[in-house]
Amino acid sequence: MSDDVTAGADDHLRGGTGGEPGYLAAVTDLLGALAYGELRAFSQLAKDADLAPSLRHKSAIAVLAAHELKNYSVLTERLQGLGVAPETAMEPFVPAIDAFHERTTASDFLEGLVKAYVGEGIAQDFYREISRYVDDDTRALVVSVLEDTGQADFAVTVVREAIAAEPRLAGRLALWGRRLVGEAITQAQRVGVERDALASILVGAPGRAGADLAELGRMFARLTDEHSRRMERLGLSA
Template identity: 50%
Template sequence: MNEADQRATTPGESDERYQEGVVDLLAALAYGELSAFDRLAEDARTAPTLTGRAALSSMAAAEIGHFRMLQQALADRGVAVEEAMQPFAQPFDEFNASTAPHSWLESLVKAYVGDGLAADFYREVAEWLDADTRELVLAVLADTGHSAFAEREVQGACADDRSLRDKLTLWGRRLLGEAITQAQHVVVERDALAELIIKGSGDLTGVGAMFRRLQNNHTKRMGNLGLG
């Protein structure tokens, strides 16, 4: 590919449809970070130990820091984060309502598996973005420290309790199904975001392959927790 062709196929400031898709992507990510902050802060108050409470509180603080980064990135594009996030509020809230944890361990599995699945999705999309936006998205998706903590807590609790392990395994499978459904719903409702994803993956077959990769990563995460 010569230099002229490369410029023509690289997303840029002049591509308005691309920029519209990027704004949608950043807004969805921003609302996800804000929701994660709310959830982790609430879960911290139900922690059975002060160690757990401190760990989740630290994670919540990291999430709101990521939200601020996205807020500034949208502001730099002349977009108010509150307005941009509005289309994503209802589907995200419905997902969180339908997957409300009933225990401390379910909260940890949701934070580890659910947030990890979302992060995998955004990392996939990041590969198709311009360099500056890709760098921002990957920075926002940096691990807040909950992975290792969740693994230790869940593995320890399930080590000698087969019934608990089975229950949390079913919970993890439910999270996968709900999350995939939510992601597909959001994409279908936002035309520019759908175009961004379809073009980036090549075609609908590529989109299907992406979701299969997400499912495979989910299986690995469940294994890391000692579930599945």
């Protein structure tokens, strides 16, 4: 995205969308939640690298962590372009995201990989759903940040290789994946409901359409369906 286009998009947001000044607050919340999620993902992957069983695995995790840090930088630059301090935008989402990570501490490298793929995947799907209701420039930024650049293939390959070598791992990792989906959806609900501005993206506001209750139900059904597909890719039962 060129600097001129980005500047134009930022000016548009500052002026509100459809005459609604609160739209900037809503987009700030979305980008702030994403930015802190990326920051925590980077930190978590850096810790997971210490559990890696080989230099090959450690190197691959380091590359994934660097990708998360790059996404964090892109998001914070956009927030600064909107005249918002990144720390201010991220702060409201620290409790919910930290609580998720505290409740889902991996006991080994494989659990960490499943968490990075399954747990973070649900959160990313949730933000993609929200991005359906924002302006085109913000949506493009969100989709770009959440784009898979090989993380999924790495996790799937390593987990499947481990299960092939030791089939009994499948049961433990499947239970872990089921725990992750519950925690991740709880996190998504907290993030989406506790902040009025962010919630307004989903439910709408005067002059801006959102999702009705039926669509919200379908959204969480889609999150669950995507989780099942990820588990199947890993060779695990959902």
